[in-house]
Amino acid sequence: MDFIELLEKRRSIRNFEDKPVPVALIKEIIQDSIKAPNASNKQAWNFIIITNAEFMKKLSDISRQGFIDSVKRNPDSPLKEYAKGLENRKEVNCFFDAPCLVYITGPTNVSTIREDVGILAAYFMLSATNKGLGTCWIGMGGGVRDKAVLKEMGLPEGHHLIAPIIIGYAKDGKIPPMRDRKEPTILKIIE
Ligand SMILES: Cc1cc2nc3c(=O)[nH]c(=O)nc-3n(C[C@H](O)[C@H](O)[C@H](O)COP(=O)(O)O)c2cc1C
Secondary structure, three states: OOHHHHHHHOOEOOOEOOOOOOHHHHHHHHHHHOOOOOHHHOOOOEEEEEOOHHHHHHHHHHHHHHHHHHHHHOOOOOOHHHHHHHHOOOOOOOOOOOOEEEEEEEEOOOOOHHHHHHHHHHHHHHHHHHOOOEEEEOHHHHOOOOHHHHHHOOOOOOEEEEEEEEEEOEHHHOOOOOOOOOOOOOOOOOO
């Protein structure tokens, strides 16, 4: 797959085959992703790999409620209607029943950790695409605050969940077409 094809094939996938992704394959993708640039080469990121469907649903339920509560705290939120719709839909799995969920995490005291993890996550998703897997960053899945649950997840104190990414084989190999991109605004060219 050439680079442009890889960029086009990396689409957010939300419908998966009921087929497990071997942890060894996830580890290969992690090895690719750590080639990402990161401030001062600190490589402060960490990973949590979850393939247990029951645990994933528990995290989805907690995150879903956290999302609803956070929208409620902000009466001007543009997500108000969406959050309201979610309130009575306990069956919703914000991880789309993916066979695997990877959290990329990092220490809160590294000032560039969000940027570092953001770039790493892009590498992660592109590497997965290159291996025939589909991914989707699930921002809503990062809303776990309960200390006992975070401990169960293996997250050390002073670290936070940054990028929750689901990963699996796209149902029937279907990759949706790229959603429209707006023409980028170049504010100024100074020559
Ligand atoms: C920070 C971030 C958070 C996202 N959160 C969600 C989410 O909670 N649920 C979801 O279905 N997709 C989520 N997405 C996926 C975006 O909706 C998707 O990337 C966007 O629509 C463009 O589609 P594409 O990835 O196929 O190019 C998120 C993406 C990013 C980068």
